Amino acid sequence: MSEILSWISQWMNSQCNGDWEHMYGIKIGTADNPGWYVTIDLAETELEDLEMETDVTENAEDDWFFYKVKNKQYFGAGDLSKLEFLLYTFKKLVENHKA
Numbered sequence: 890m891s892e893i894l895s896w897i898s899q900w901m902n903s904q905c906n907g908d909w910e911h912m913y914g915i916k917i918g919t920a921d922n923p924g925w926y927v928t929i930d931l932a933e934t935e936l937e938d939l940e941m942e943t944d945v946t947e948n949a950e951d952d953w954f955f956y957k958v959k960n961k962q963y964f965g966a967g968d969l970s971k972l973e974f975l976l977y978t979f980k981k982l983v984e985n986h987k988a
Contacts, residue, residue, distance in 0.1 A: 893976045900983065909933055917972070924953075925972045929979055932961040936986055958982065 901915060913930030920926050931937045942957035954967030956978050963982065965975035 891973070893973055893980065896980055897976055900980075904934055920966060922968075924966055924968045925975065926964070926966040927972070927975045927979070929963040930961065931958065931963060936963075936983065937961045939982070939986065 913932055916928040918926050939958045943955050945953060945955040947953040951968050954971045956965035956975060963979050965978060967975055
């Protein structure tokens with residue numbers, strides 16, 4: 890398992906308390922432009938009050954991404970090469986929030 894998948898699995902496990910996992914979680918899917926999206930619920934976590942947003946970074950039609958934290962959710966989207974980047978970006982948000 891890659892480092893980021895191991896980390897996100899550990900983060901998810903640390904949120905599970907018998908209740909959280911029944912209402913919240915992580916969703917990874919594909920978009921039609923084509924690309925990836927990642928939605929991570931932050932309600933009842935240490936990040937639930939965080940809010941931020943980036944502009945879309947578009948270097949080319951097939952090289953783009955953006956992410957935001959709003960309404961107690963991390964949401965990121967990007968081209969087909971950006972899935973790991975979106976997960977690492979979430980990891981950095983978690984680590985920076987703890988610092």
